[in-house]
Amino acid sequence: MTPGILALIVLALTIVGYIAGRQRALARSSASGERLHSLPNYYGQSVALFIAIPAYFLLGAWLFLQPVFIESQVSTQIPDSAIPEGSVRSLVMSDVRRIADGLDIIVDRGSLTETDLAGLSAETTSIRDMLANAGVALGSDVSVPVFEAAKSYRAIGKTGALARNILVLAAAIGFGLWAWSRIHPAMRARNVSETFIRALLMGSSLVAILTTFGIVGSLLFETLNFFGMYPASEFFFSTVWDPQFRGGSDLGIIPLLWGTFYVSLVALILAVPVGLMIAVYLSEYAGRSLRGFAKPAIEILAGIPTIVYGLFALITVGPFLRDWIAQPLGLGSSSSSVMTAGLVMGIMLIPFVSSLSDDIINAVPQSMRDGSYGLGATQSETIRRVIMPAALPGIVGAVLLAASRAIGETMIVVMGAGAAARLDLNPFEAMTTVTVKIVSQLTGDTEFASPETLVAFALGLTLFAFTLGLNVLALYIVRKYREQYE
Structure with missing residues (x-):
C-alpha cells in the first residue's frame, strides 16, 4: 500500500x-x-x-x-x-x-x-x-x-x-x-474542535518560520564544511572564479557579485522609473475604462515564464544590441551581455513595480489630495509633494521586491548574459551572476564532498545575507519617512 x-x-x-x-x-x-x-x-x-x-x-x-x-x-x-x-x-x-x-x-x-x-x-x-x-x-x-x-x-x-x-x-x-x-x-465538543483548529492555525503559522530556519541551517552547515576545505579569505576577496573538479580551483566570489549587481542595476534603472510613471498615470490621470484595460494587460508580463524572456533576450534583444550598438561603437561582438539580460529583466520587473506602486498610491487618503487642491496646488504639484512622499514607504517596498526578484533571477541571465565570470565595466560584455553559478555547480553527478560542489551553499548563504541586508535597509527607510506622516 x-x-x-x-x-x-x-x-x-x-x-x-x-x-x-x-x-x-x-x-x-x-x-x-x-x-x-x-x-x-x-x-x-x-x-x-x-x-x-x-x-x-x-x-x-x-x-x-x-x-x-x-x-x-x-x-x-x-x-x-x-x-x-x-x-x-x-x-x-x-x-x-x-x-x-x-x-x-x-x-x-x-x-x-x-x-x-x-x-x-x-x-x-x-x-x-x-x-x-x-x-x-x-x-x-x-x-x-x-x-x-x-x-x-x-x-x-x-x-x-x-x-x-x-x-x-x-x-x-x-x-x-x-x-x-x-x-x-x-x-463540550465545540471547545474540542476549536482547540484543534487553533493548534492547527498556530502550526501553520510556524511553517514559514521553521522553513526559514531550516534553509538557513542547511546553508550554514554546508558552508562551514566548505570553509573547512577552502580558505574563506580567498573565497571573499579573490577576483578569479575558475572551478576545476580535478583540483586547483579558484573560487573567488567577487566576479559573481559584480555580475549580479551590474545586471540587477541595469534592470532596475529600466524598471523603476517606467513602473513608477505607469503607476502614477494609471492612478491619477487614466480614466476608469483605460485603467481597467491597461493594468491587467501590464500584469500579463509578470505571468510570462522566465524561459520565454530568456529566448527573447537570446534571439531578439541580444543580436539587436550587438549589430546596432555594440559592434558599430566597438564595444563588443557578443550577443550575450549585461545589457541584454538587464534590459529584458527590466521589462519583466515593470509589472512588479507598477502594480504594487499603483495599489500603494491609491491607498493614500483622498483627503490629502483634497487638502492640497484646496491650498491651490496643481495636480502635478500634488503628486510630487503630497502623494509620492506619503506613498514612499510602500514604493520602497515595491522597489525592494523588484530588486530581490532581479538578484534571484537565473534563466534570463543564462541565456542573455552568458556564463563568463569577469570584472568589467563594459555593459556589452558577457558576465554571470551568483545564481547561475549555483546551478552550474550543482548540475550533474555531485557527491557533496568537494569544495567545487559545496561552494554553491556558500554562494547561496552570501546571497541570502545580502538580500537580508536590503530588507533591513528598506525597513530603516520606511520607518524614517513614516514618522513624518504619523
Whole structure:
C-alpha cells in the first residue's frame, strides 16, 4: 500500500468518523432528552479530528524518518573495500537505492518471486538483464556487497512500509473509536474542535518560520564544511572564479557579485522609473475604462515564464544590441551581455513595480489630495509633494521586491548574459551572476564532498545575507519617512 492510498483511506475514515460522531450525538440526545451543549457538527468534527490528525502526523513523521533509518542500517553493511577508488559512500548508496527500485519493478512485473530473488546475486546474468529492462544499468563493476545491500535496503523498506500502514490505520481507528465513545450531550465538543483548529492555525503559522530556519541551517552547515576545505579569505576577496573538479580551483566570489549587481542595476534603472510613471498615470490621470484595460494587460508580463524572456533576450534583444550598438561603437561582438539580460529583466520587473506602486498610491487618503487642491496646488504639484512622499514607504517596498526578484533571477541571465565570470565595466560584455553559478555547480553527478560542489551553499548563504541586508535597509527607510506622516 503506497502512502497516497494510505492517506486516502485515512481520509475516508475521517469522513466516516464525522458522520458517526454526529449521528451518535443526535441519538444520545434523543434517548436521554438532554440538550446538546454544541451543534451536532462539532461532535462529528471532534471525532474526525481525532482520526485524521494523529494518523497524518504519524504518516508524515514515518515518511521523513524511515529513509534516514534505512540509510544508516544499510550503509553499515557496505565495507570500505566495496567503495571504488575516487568514489564516496554516498555515491555507492545512490547505486544501492537505484538497484533496490529496479528489484521492486522486477517483482511487481512478476518476473521473479520473493523467494527467487533471495537466491540471486550480482553475478547472475538474468538479473542484470531484468534490471536493464527495468531501467537500471547494472555493470560488472557493481560488487556483491552492493547488490546484497540493495536487497537488504528493499527488504527493510517493505517491512517498514507494512509497519507504517498498520500503525497509521491503528492510530486512526483507535483514536477515532475513543473519541466516538466519549460523545455525550454534555460534552463540550465545540471547545474540542476549536482547540484543534487553533493548534492547527498556530502550526501553520510556524511553517514559514521553521522553513526559514531550516534553509538557513542547511546553508550554514554546508558552508562551514566548505570553509573547512577552502580558505574563506580567498573565497571573499579573490577576483578569479575558475572551478576545476580535478583540483586547483579558484573560487573567488567577487566576479559573481559584480555580475549580479551590474545586471540587477541595469534592470532596475529600466524598471523603476517606467513602473513608477505607469503607476502614477494609471492612478491619477487614466480614466476608469483605460485603467481597467491597461493594468491587467501590464500584469500579463509578470505571468510570462522566465524561459520565454530568456529566448527573447537570446534571439531578439541580444543580436539587436550587438549589430546596432555594440559592434558599430566597438564595444563588443557578443550577443550575450549585461545589457541584454538587464534590459529584458527590466521589462519583466515593470509589472512588479507598477502594480504594487499603483495599489500603494491609491491607498493614500483622498483627503490629502483634497487638502492640497484646496491650498491651490496643481495636480502635478500634488503628486510630487503630497502623494509620492506619503506613498514612499510602500514604493520602497515595491522597489525592494523588484530588486530581490532581479538578484534571484537565473534563466534570463543564462541565456542573455552568458556564463563568463569577469570584472568589467563594459555593459556589452558577457558576465554571470551568483545564481547561475549555483546551478552550474550543482548540475550533474555531485557527491557533496568537494569544495567545487559545496561552494554553491556558500554562494547561496552570501546571497541570502545580502538580500537580508536590503530588507533591513528598506525597513530603516520606511520607518524614517513614516514618522513624518504619523
